[in-house]
Amino acid sequence: AQSVTQPDIHITVSEGASLELRCNYSYGATPYLFWYVQSPGQGLQLLLKYFSGDTLVQGIKGFEAEFKRSQSSFNLRKPSVHWSDAAEYFCVSSMRDSGAGSYQLTFGKGTKLSVIP
Amino acid sequence: DTGVSQDPRHKITKRGQNVTFRCDPISEHNRLYWYRQTLGQGPEFLTYFQNEAQLEKSRLLSDRFSAERPKGSFSTLEIQRTEQGDSAMYLCASSGVRGNPFTLHFGNGTRLTVT
Numbered sequence: 001a002q003s004v005t006q007p008d009i010h011i012t013v014s015e016g017a018s019l020e021l022r023c024n025y026s027y028g029a030t031p032y033l034f035w036y037v038q039s040p041g042q043g044l045q046l047l048l049k050y051f052s053g054d055t056l057v058q059g060i061k062g063f064e065a066e067f068k069r070s071q072s073s074f075n076l077r078k079p080s081v082h083w084s085d086a087a088e089y090f091c092v093s094s095m096r097d098s099g100a101g102s103y104q105l106t107f108g109k110g111t112k113l114s115v116i117p
Numbered sequence: 118d119t120g121v122s123q124d125p126r127h128k129i130t131k132r133g134q135n136v137t138f139r140c141d142p143i144s145e146h147n148r149l150y151w152y153r154q155t156l157g158q159g160p161e162f163l164t165y166f167q168n169e170a171q172l173e174k175s176r177l178l179s180d181r182f183s184a185e186r187p188k189g190s191f192s193t194l195e196i197q198r199t200e201q202g203d204s205a206m207y208l209c210a211s212s213g214v215r216g217n218p219f220t221l222h223f224g225n226g227t228r229l230t231v232t
Contacts, residue, residue: 042225044160105162108159110158
């Protein structure tokens with residue numbers, strides 16, 4: 001069974017500082033990988049996704065993530081954090097082959113990001 | 118694209134009562150998912166519809182839970198004889214034939230509190 005681990009439950013950074021959120025996946029083959037963000041009172045929003053090809057993926061809001069097969073990691077980064085980035089971030093995986101046509105997602109437990117002005 | 122909408126936003130019920138939630142997916146999306154999110158956890162998959170057919174159910178979905186998607190449009194999730202452990206955020210998501218099927222669009226969820 002596939003699983004996603006986000007080692008950091010809560011991270012606090014100063015506005016303008018750089019950010020890296022860690023994610024490791026466990027799956028026999030390379031899964032599809034995503035980062036979603038959930039702000040209070042808001043639905044889950046897709047930041048970026050990796051299916052294949054270039055291992056450095058650009059997303060919305062200035063976020064990027066790098067897939068590293070050797071480390072089974074898909075860390076999320078942002079060079080300069082804004083106060084509006086405070087939210088919960090989920091690393092997500094999906095199996096490439098789904099017998100029932102289901103593309104169900106497996107979520108990590110999330111990392112809560114706080115931003116100090 | 119009006120997004121995925123869920124109703125109600127909040128529901129407070131007493132233990133033992135039945136509750137029903139509704140999800141309206143993005144209109145052209147044929148795939149619909151229900152997830153449950155408890156405090157401090159990521160969302161967990163409950164069930165999946167392709168058009169009107171319920172094709173996959175998680176073992177998390179006990180016999181007290183039932184989901185339908187008549188005519189392949191909106192979906193309902195009913196919980197019978199609610200228990201305090203059912204308190205959670207229930208999320209609906211959809212994806213379509215156009216675009217990548219792995220890209221799920223989520224609603225804002227229904228927060229259930231069982232007292």
